[in-house]
Amino acid sequence: xxxxxxSPKYLFRKEGQNVTLSCEQNLNHDAMYWYRQDPxxxxxxxxxxxxxxxxxxxxxAEGYSVSREKKESFPLTVTSAQxxxxxxxxxxxxxxxxGASYNEQFFGPGTRLTVL
Amino acid sequence: xxEVEQDPGPFNVPEGATVAFNCTYSNSASQxxxxxxxxxxxxxxxxxxxxxxxxxxxxxxAQLNRASQYISLLIRDSKxxxxxxxxxxxxxxxxxxxxxxxAGTRLFVKA
Numbered sequence: 124x125x126x127x128x129x130s131p132k133y134l135f136r137k138e139g140q141n142v143t144l145s146c147e148q149n150l151n152h153d154a155m156y157w158y159r160q161d162p163x164x165x166x167x168x169x170x171x172x173x174x175x176x177x178x179x180x181x182x183x184a185e186g187y188s189v190s191r192e193k194k195e196s197f198p199l200t201v202t203s204a205q206x207x208x209x210x211x212x213x214x215x216x217x218x219x220x221x222g223a224s225y226n227e228q229f230f231g232p233g234t235r236l237t238v239l
Numbered sequence: 240x241x242e243v244e245q246d247p248g249p250f251n252v253p254e255g256a257t258v259a260f261n262c263t264y265s266n267s268a269s270q271x272x273x274x275x276x277x278x279x280x281x282x283x284x285x286x287x288x289x290x291x292x293x294x295x296x297x298x299x300x301a302q303l304n305r306a307s308q309y310i311s312l313l314i315r316d317s318k319x320x321x322x323x324x325x326x327x328x329x330x331x332x333x334x335x336x337x338x339x340x341x342a343g344t345r346l347f348v349k350a
Contacts (some may be wrong), residue, residue, distance in 0.1 A: 158340075165243065165326070165340035166283070213282055214328040221336035228338070232283035 125150045127231035134236045136201070136208070144234045146214030153160065154220040155197040156228065159183065160211040169212075172197055173220035188196045188217050210239045240265050241270045242339045243329050249345035256317045262327030263309045272303055272310045273328040277317045277343065283326055286312075 127148040135208075136142045146153065154173050158166040167180030172191040172237025191197050197216075201208045215228040245262045252258050264272075272289035287294065289301040289310045300313040310329075314321055327341035 163247070163342055165342045167340075168338070207321075211280075221330075221338060222332065224330065225288050226271075226284045226330075227288075230284070235280075238289050 126236055127214060127216055127229055128168065129212075129231035129234050131234060132232065134234055135238060136238050138238060139203045141200055142236065143200045144201065144212055144214075144236070146197045146231055148197075148214075148216045148229075148231075149195060150216055152216035152218055152229070152231065153192070153194070154217045155185070156211065156215040156217075157181075157189065157197070158213045158215065159200045160213060160233075168216070169199065171221065208236055211235050242266065243327055243341040245325075245327050245341040245344045247342060247344060249347055251347045251349065252317055253349055254317055254319060256262075256348075257313065257315045258317060258346065259314075260312045260325055260327075260346075261309050261339055262311070262329075263307075264327075264329045264339070265308070266283070266329070266331045266333060267308060268331045269308075269331040271330045272301075273298075273330075274301055274310075274312050275326040275328055275340075277324045277326055279323075283340075295326045314346075317346075319348050319350060322348045324347055 130145045156171040157169040170189040172178035176205040188200045213233045217228045219226045262302040274286040275283040276286045277283040293302040298315045302311045326343045330338045
């Protein structure tokens, strides 16, 4: 079955630690995205990638880093520089990038990160 | 003013009721519009795209009003399984491509 997988489902981090969230897709989509969701707020874009070896900052990139070495994979690292990392992190992919008008984004099941 | 605004609710309705949600957007050059559904502690999933002429999918009807800059979602004959949060999504290309998600409207359908 085609889809997007994220791991782990739950992640606990101590302050000062870097952690990496995994996102893999087998939909053959070019574009991939990372969002953060906080209670009472809409999804906010952290980073996106429209093609392998290229990625762009979203609205809240500070304290995060990504890589896109393979089309299928777009891991997100939450660094110790991110001051309020506790949130629900969602990875998504789409056939076209942000410039495509009616372009559904497919989401993975998410990772809940809690800083202890 | 937020770029995309939704009434957070919650909307509490009985089974069989008709319920409508609105979503306003600030950018008059917005190009495409969507409604996503998000179940509790799950990922969002596309419910329907919203086209200029309006569109219907079973019990769900979506409409776009460009003059007043809002989209709407109407759910007829509500089912218990419709209980979820409904996210409004707007895309535009002015000043760079952007996809903006609303904070969502919570719906509870009761027996």
